[in-house]
Amino acid sequence: MATKLKPQGPRCKRFEIWTKMAKLPKPQGPKWQFTLPLKTKPQEVVLTIQLTTFECGGVALGVSATHSVVDASTLCTFLNKWASMNREENRTKFTTPGFISSSLFPARGFRPMPLPLITDDHMLDRYTRKKLSFSESAISSMKEKVKTSARLSKAQLVSAIIWKALIGVDRATHGYPSESMLFQPINLREKMASSISKHACGNIWGICSTKPTILETSIELANLLNESVTKAVNDHSNVHHDSEQGKMMVLNSFLGMTNIPESTKAIPITSWCKFPFYEVDFGFGKPVWVVPGTMPVKKSAYLIDDNEGNGVEAFVFLEVKDVTYFDEALDGNVFGT
Numbered sequence: 001m002a003t004k005l006k007p008q009g010p011r012c013k014r015f016e017i018w019t020k021m022a023k024l025p026k027p028q029g030p031k032w033q034f035t036l037p038l039k040t041k042p043q044e045v046v047l048t049i050q051l052t053t054f055e056c057g058g059v060a061l062g063v064s065a066t067h068s069v070v071d072a073s074t075l076c077t078f079l080n081k082w083a084s085m086n087r088e089e090n091r092t093k094f095t096t097p098g099f100i101s102s103s104l105f106p107a108r109g110f111r112p113m114p115l116p117l118i119t120d121d122h123m124l125d126r127y128t129r130k131k132l133s134f135s136e137s138a139i140s141s142m143k144e145k146v147k148t149s150a151r152l153s154k155a156q157l158v159s160a161i162i163w164k165a166l167i168g169v170d171r172a173t174h175g176y177p178s179e180s181m182l183f184q185p186i187n188l189r190e191k192m193a194s195s196i197s198k199h200a201c202g203n204i205w206g207i208c209s210t211k212p213t214i215l216e217t218s219i220e221l222a223n224l225l226n227e228s229v230t231k232a233v234n235d236h237s238n239v240h241h242d243s244e245q246g247k248m249m250v251l252n253s254f255l256g257m258t259n260i261p262e263s264t265k266a267i268p269i270t271s272w273c274k275f276p277f278y279e280v281d282f283g284f285g286k287p288v289w290v291v292p293g294t295m296p297v298k299k300s301a302y303l304i305d306d307n308e309g310n311g312v313e314a315f316v317f318l319e320v321k322d323v324t325y326f327d328e329a330l331d332g333n334v335f336g337t
Contacts, residue, residue, distance in 0.1 A: 101202025160222035170331020183209035
């Protein structure tokens, strides 16, 4: 995969907000939710940084980097290294393998998948990001109620809950559920037979997708996702990234997404869980809240650890008119809660 970028440096902005961070909304209860407005436009700038300072002395740091250059792991590595250099007053060297994704997986003439991004502001007015919070206790309770031999991760449990709710939206709007499948990126660092450093930068990921299904219960969907992830991880662990087989395995995971029938609803869910975003410390403490940016793709979701590490926060991109249907489908599907 080859990418051409204009040679522009990072954009930096600073704002001062005359209010206190304590006035910002905080999560409450095991499953807390609210909606966030969205305005976005595609940018050709590689990196944009926004620093917002509050009257109380609190700081909010916003970082946007083009996905043509970085993935979530790269962004997390960059932030932690940058913060470390700031704490050490520039005495710390930036020691990583660097941007090596193009050497690991050279371009083969495959054009990037055209994601159905919604970029028109008038269209964006019809959409919102819905935030869901699942505490550690809520996730533990769900795991206790799951009767399965599979070891489901918290990300798989939450993904299945969201998947089930989106199927409910489809049923409410069309009168019947369509065949659906879930796909998510898998980080290839430290997962292949010839290990790739966890600090390697670039886009070093493949696609894990479930089989198309008409299943509708959360536990069935969670098991299906678990089977798909387990198979993908096992398959990649048996091949070397520098072998032809390894390169083709990664490439084919992307090519498989170009052959999805129009009648099948493809649901993208990205998990940032386990990436140490909450370890970023510029010298004035670790963050109290980390929120992933969400690409404006209809019926997609992003997951991230909560600030205690064992819960999950999810951000779902929905049409405003579908929020009520989503809520109705969500309430009764959390494994019996």
